Amino acid sequence: MAETAAPASVTSTVEPAAPSGNKSSPEAPTTAPRPAEKPGKPETKRWADEEDDPPEEPEKKDDAPAPSNSDPEVNLAELKITENKFLDDPEDSNISAVTASDTPYTSASSFEDLNLSPDVLKGLYVEMQFKKPSKIQAITLPMILTPPYKDLIAQAHNGSGKTTCFVLGMLSRIDPNIKAPQALCICPTRELAIQNLEVLQKMGKYTGITAECAIPTDRTSSTSAQSRPPVSAQIVIGTPGTIKRLMSTKKIGVSRVKILVFDEADHMLAEDGFKDDSLRIMNDIKRYSSHCQVLLFSATFNEKVTNFVSKVIKGGGNQLFVKKEELSLEAVKQYKVYCPDELAKIDVIKSKIFELGEKLGQRIIFVRTKNSARMLHQQLVQDGYAVTTIQGALNAEDRDKIVKEFKDGLTQVLISTDLLARGFDQQQINCVVNYDLPIKYREGPRTRDPPEPDYEVYLHRIGRAGRFGRKGAVFNLICGDWDESTMSKIEQYFNSPVTEVENTEEAFEGALKAAGLL
DNA sequence: AAAAAAT
Numbered sequence: 001m002a003e004t005a006a007p008a009s010v011t012s013t014v015e016p017a018a019p020s021g022n023k024s025s026p027e028a029p030t031t032a033p034r035p036a037e038k039p040g041k042p043e044t045k046r047w048a049d050e051e052d053d054p055p056e057e058p059e060k061k062d063d064a065p066a067p068s069n070s071d072p073e074v075n076l077a078e079l080k081i082t083e084n085k086f087l088d089d090p091e092d093s094n095i096s097a098v099t100a101s102d103t104p105y106t107s108a109s110s111f112e113d114l115n116l117s118p119d120v121l122k123g124l125y126v127e128m129q130f131k132k133p134s135k136i137q138a139i140t141l142p143m144i145l146t147p148p149y150k151d152l153i154a155q156a157h158n159g160s161g162k163t164t165c166f167v168l169g170m171l172s173r174i175d176p177n178i179k180a181p182q183a184l185c186i187c188p189t190r191e192l193a194i195q196n197l198e199v200l201q202k203m204g205k206y207t208g209i210t211a212e213c214a215i216p217t218d219r220t221s222s223t224s225a226q227s228r229p230p231v232s233a234q235i236v237i238g239t240p241g242t243i244k245r246l247m248s249t250k251k252i253g254v255s256r257v258k259i260l261v262f263d264e265a266d267h268m269l270a271e272d273g274f275k276d277d278s279l280r281i282m283n284d285i286k287r288y289s290s291h292c293q294v295l296l297f298s299a300t301f302n303e304k305v306t307n308f309v310s311k312v313i314k315g316g317g318n319q320l321f322v323k324k325e326e327l328s329l330e331a332v333k334q335y336k337v338y339c340p341d342e343l344a345k346i347d348v349i350k351s352k353i354f355e356l357g358e359k360l361g362q363r364i365i366f367v368r369t370k371n372s373a374r375m376l377h378q379q380l381v382q383d384g385y386a387v388t389t390i391q392g393a394l395n396a397e398d399r400d401k402i403v404k405e406f407k408d409g410l411t412q413v414l415i416s417t418d419l420l421a422r423g424f425d426q427q428q429i430n431c432v433v434n435y436d437l438p439i440k441y442r443e444g445p446r447t448r449d450p451p452e453p454d455y456e457v458y459l460h461r462i463g464r465a466g467r468f469g470r471k472g473a474v475f476n477l478i479c480g481d482w483d484e485s486t487m488s489k490i491e492q493y494f495n496s497p498v499t500e501v502e503n504t505e506e507a508f509e510g511a512l513k514a515a516g517l518l
Numbered sequence: 519a520a521a522a523a524a525t
Contacts, residue, residue: 189521216523241523267521274522369519392521418520441519457520 103150105142105318108133114141119206120171127202134161136320137168143318144169149258149293151317153265153309155301157329158463159425159470162297166261167200169295173259174209174234180253184285185237185261186268186278190215190396191403192423196263197237214238214246218396240268240277247284255288264422265296266305266456269312272441282312299327299463300456327459328496332466333515335501336476336487344503345435345477346379352508353433353475354385354413360517361430362406365415366461368436373415376435380415389415422460425467430517432465434458434476437486450485455493473515475501 108114110132111124124130133141136156143152144165156162170183187193193215200211212233231252236243246252260282267273285292294317296309301321310319328334339345349365357363367373370391377389388411390402405411407426414420418438438457465472476498478487491498501511512518 239522245523277522421520438520443519 103146103148105139105146107138108141109138114145114168116145116168116172117207119208120168120204122206123203124168127205128164130164134164136160136162137165140165140318140320141168144293144295145172149173149291151294151296151313152319153296153301153313153317154320155298155322156320157322157327158299158460159329159467160299161468162299163196163199163263163425164203166263166295166297167196167203169293170200170235170259170261171204171207171209173293174207176208176234178256179210179232179234180256181231181234181236182256183235183259183261184243184252184257184281185235185263186240186243186274186281187237187263188239188267188274188422189419190239191399191420192263193237193239194400194403195423195425200235200237209234211235211237214242214252216242216396240274240281244277244281247281254285257285257289257292259293259295260285261295262297264298265309266298266301267422269296269309270305279312300459302456324455324493325495328494329463329466329469329472331469331516332462332472332474333511334462334474334476334496334498335511336478336498337501337503339477339479339503341479345479346376348475348477348503349376349380349433349435350383350385351505352503353431354380354387356505356508356512357413357431360512361428362409362411362426363413363431363433364420364429364464365413365433365435366421366438367415367417368438370417372436373417377415385413386411387413387415390419391417392419418457418461420464421457424464426464427467427470429465429467430470430472432462432472432474434461434474437476437478437483437490439486450482453486453490453493455490458490459494471516473512473517 106113111121111130114133116124132138136154140152140154143150145168154162154165166185170185174182185193185196187196190213193213197211197213204211210233212231212235214231214236215238228246228251230250231246236246236252238246243252247254262268262278268278269275282294294313296313301309306321313319337348339348353363353365365376367376370393373389373391377387380387388402388405390399394402402411402414406414409428415435421438438454438461439451440454442451462472462474465474476487478484487498499511501507509518
């Protein structure tokens, strides 16, 4: 395995150096100028403060043909794209962008093409150590940064560098003279908001632009809400409820907001997601700030959300989509393990994921409910396994601590609910376990019908491994007919085979080798 | 019945 430095030069895809220490290292590959530190600290602050160890999203392959939704027209961006393909682009994905007719865009082959400010460029090269735009960046950045600042819906693979797209968009639109919120980014979880802020702080280190998180604090402190001073930061990143509330209590002025980002946008606009809050925020802003640019990013947009989203963004926006069959990351091998009962599942976790997994990088185990998170945690700890667990019932402080320990590499195995299914960027994760398969929630009376898989969540979960084109393995624990049916539906949906692995040491070793992890 | 958040 040439698992080391990226095959020199070129761009997007990167085979990061093998796990060396834990530094949540930058995404960009090769070398970059390494000038001396300059004290250009951005006066950033945030609610639940800590320190910063920025994560981020890498650049890599992304995209593919787009389902044309509304006004198709221009279709550029293909030239540079084909150039890029000789890294390890799996399928040389053809990108087709559906753009509004009147604005031609040219894909950016370097960050210099984008008219970024010198301070931002320096952040990209020095802090992030980026070299060239990833594919999604090359295509969307011109769309985001070129007047007349059209709305954008952009889908791209997990770990392909979406965060950088909207962070650069936000940084570039700020008027330094105005000390008030001008960019808003809405995220589904506080963890993701914090992570995005950290990326932004790192990338914007030399700009002096101020940024702040607006996320729930532990509600014990009654100081949180009313007594809070108005938000003066130029960029605000937060969760929908808190943002909404700060807006309605006038703590966040809305009149100067000119760019509004929804990370994990499909979930933010889904019926069973944050649709109401998101629309409320969007409408409040548009009422006072009619020219506000709206950016929607996610790795998944199912048909239903896509239809809705296209209505929200309407005519003049740009759109990028990827076929679902091309969304699974090729570098991540998917496996299934048949388990006769719950005990067998726990045994797999212990004997394979922990003991055999010692040779691996960090691992994350997804469960369906908070309760099973607690139970599994208890079972493992009881037997002396080192594991930490995160789920929404923990208080903010504990959540932050668990995440930080994991990001710092102090813990190796993390149990999580779908709290961390989306967006969580930790490059040393090379193994994901679906202790429970993700299924859609059904209301109403019980049925005998097997549950519907939650395809989007599945894709997001497995995307926690294989960040930035790294290799990874996914183990789905299958217990019973329903699981079996769920699994096969998932395989069909993404048209990606999931290989059976026997519950033996040899079989797992073989699987890990085949995945390139041993 | 994950998540956010507040009634």
